[in-house]
Amino acid sequence: MEEYSGEVKPHALFVAIPFQGHFTPSANLAVLLAARGFIVTFVTTEAFHQQILASSVTGADVFAGARSRGLDIRHELVSDGRLQSPAKDERPLHNLAFALLHLMSPHVEQLIMKLSAGGDGDTPVDVLVADSYFVWPSTLAKRFGIPYVSFWTEPALVFALFYHLPLLLPPPEDRTATITRVGRIPGVPAIEPRDLVSFFHTPEASSLTLQMIGKAFEEAKAADFVLCNTVEELEAGTVAALQEYYSGARFYSIGPITDFSGGAISTSIFPASDSSRWLDAMPPRSVLYISFGSAVQIAGGVLSSGVRFLWVLRHGSEQLPEGFEEASLGRGLVVPWCRQREVLLHPAVGGFLTHCGWNSVLESMWCGVPMLCFPQAADQPTNRKLVVEVRAGIDIGGAGEVVRAEVAKAIDGLMGGEVGGEVRREMERVRKVLVSAVAPDGSSSRNITRFVEELTRDLSEKKIRS
Known part of the structure; x- marks a missing residue:
């Protein structure tokens, strides 16, 4: 995918969830966006950054190699919102999830305000890109009057199931019921209960996890764009249905989000063995x-x-x-x-x-x-x-x-x-x-081009109106 050679670059603030499975595609997408003409400020948590440092794999600067190729990627750290040390946390996963979902957004908000102040080479944020599992990005983006791009790291099929979450939940009067049959979900071929995301098999379908997912998808439904880490040809029916729900052109399948940096970044948080x-x-x-x-x-x-x-x-x-x-x-x-x-x-x-x-x-x-x-x-x-x-x-x-x-x-x-x-x-x-999808004329390459064109057009129109 060709790198951008224009002069005016929009500034994307990219907030990644600090788990390996989310961090890896997010970091690679950040490189792709920078190559397509964006200034990217990539945001991770201080605690996760310490994990990276401890691994002795990536060093202190994940994107040093990408920047050496002329890509404008900056790296900012924010608190995840937890008050006590993660090392002393008695319920680390539960408390981290709660913090990321409910306590982290004020720290991201402060960062956007700092960048907007324009000190020491900072530039105002034009667009917010964030993992779809966060429960606050659309609300935060609206507060600053900027577009929200929701990044979905999983297949379109899982996105469609969560998008239509109410169709999968048991009746309110029996939240402890086991799902034994799945009705028709738009864009989803016949699916058995055993194939549902495991959260649907918890003792209570109204569990905290599904409540959080429901809130996250209220935000995702309000996104200006959704970028999905899948390939259109693999999930044609599901992708088409989601594009219809997002008014035709706002849901883009751009996968596989792989290492477009040519090895310029390392995203593993664990020391690797050479086998x-x-x-x-x-x-x-x-x-x-x-x-x-x-x-x-x-x-x-x-x-x-x-x-x-x-x-x-x-x-x-x-x-x-x-x-x-x-x-x-x-x-x-x-x-x-x-x-x-x-x-x-x-x-x-x-x-x-x-x-x-x-x-x-x-x-x-x-x-x-x-x-x-x-x-x-x-x-x-x-x-x-x-x-x-x-x-x-x-x-x-x-x-x-x-x-x-x-x-x-x-x-x-x-x-x-x-x-x-x-x-x-x-x-x-x-x-x-x-391989064909990410070739220059492939579906994912065309989709990322359409996304960049539509987003930059939206930003230009916004500047004209202001």
């Missing part, structure tokens, strides 16, 4: 890449299959069963973290056993590696549905649904059987769809 030498010694397509916390039936299935494997298991995750590493000695390698795309691109890797986080799904598709789907939580069951429908992977069930022998059979089928050959051919078709 390339081990992989180099393996035959082509012989290694199963596994990336998630352990599960007894999965570990047993991996052992029974006899397949070579590279397993990423972070410190603090559920441990592998006793004796696992000894039993797999010589054919398996367990590491705490890796550079996932480098691993997936390695010719020795023939399959990916994954929970189906959306970033991992897109990376697997981009690299042409077929998946074994084992979803656990959040959007993973819904992502699994998409993977299976486009025939880029095989569903092996979820926690408590599968047994050791079934896992072993699925692994053997993917890595060496006829099923694996068929899925690999389909995955190659999907890979070409993703």
Whole structure:
């Protein structure tokens, strides 16, 4: 995607949610926007920045490499709103989520006011870009009279489910009811309750999480633009329906949001292990890449299959069963973290056993590696549905649904059987769809161009009126 060569640059304030799965596509989108002509001030929290520093991967300046290419990306830190130290927090995830959703916005507001004052090279903010899960961006943008661009890091299918949240909730008189049937959701093909985002299976469908999502989507519905990290050809019906709800041209599929910086930024918050030498010694397509916390039936299935494997298991995750590493000695390698795309691109890797986080799904598709789907939580069951429908992977069930022998059979089928050959051919078709989408004349490239043109036109008209 060509870099901008004009003179007048609009200033986008980009607020990212400080979780790895949201931070990575947000940082890469910031680079893309800067290359398309924006000054970008990228905002993360002070606590998350400390995680980056502690990882010794990215150093103090995430965007130093991007700036060396002439891109105008600035980095600002704000408080997430928590008063006590995160290290002393007894309920870190709950309290962080509450702070991000309800306490962070005043700090972002203060930053916008500071930048608008124009001191020390600061320029006023022209547009607010923020993760769609925040519950305050549209309200804040209206306060300053600037457009709000909502960035959705997950597939359009999940966005559509949350957009029509009231159609999925049980009746008010029975909030403890279990969802056993899903009615028609505009733009969503037939979907079973097991494929819904895991939040719908909580004891009470009126849980705090769904209340927060409902509020976030009130803000997202009021956005001037929505940028979605998906590919139009993968979700054509869902994207078309959402474009209709957003008056035709305001919902843009611009994925996959991958590393457009050419390696100019590093977005991992964990030190990565170099497994390339081990992989180099393996035959082509012989290694199963596994990336998630352990599960007894999965570990047993991996052992029974006899397949070579590279397993990423972070410190603090559920441990592998006793004796696992000894039993797999010589054919398996367990590491705490890796550079996932480098691993997936390695010719020795023939399959990916994954929970189906959306970033991992897109990376697997981009690299042409077929998946074994084992979803656990959040959007993973819904992502699994998409993977299976486009025939880029095989569903092996979820926690408590599968047994050791079934896992072993699925692994053997993917890595060496006829099923694996068929899925690999389909995955190659999907890979070409993703690569074509970000080519200069591809759907995602055209959509990002249309977005930039419409936004800059809106900003120009606003300046004329003022």
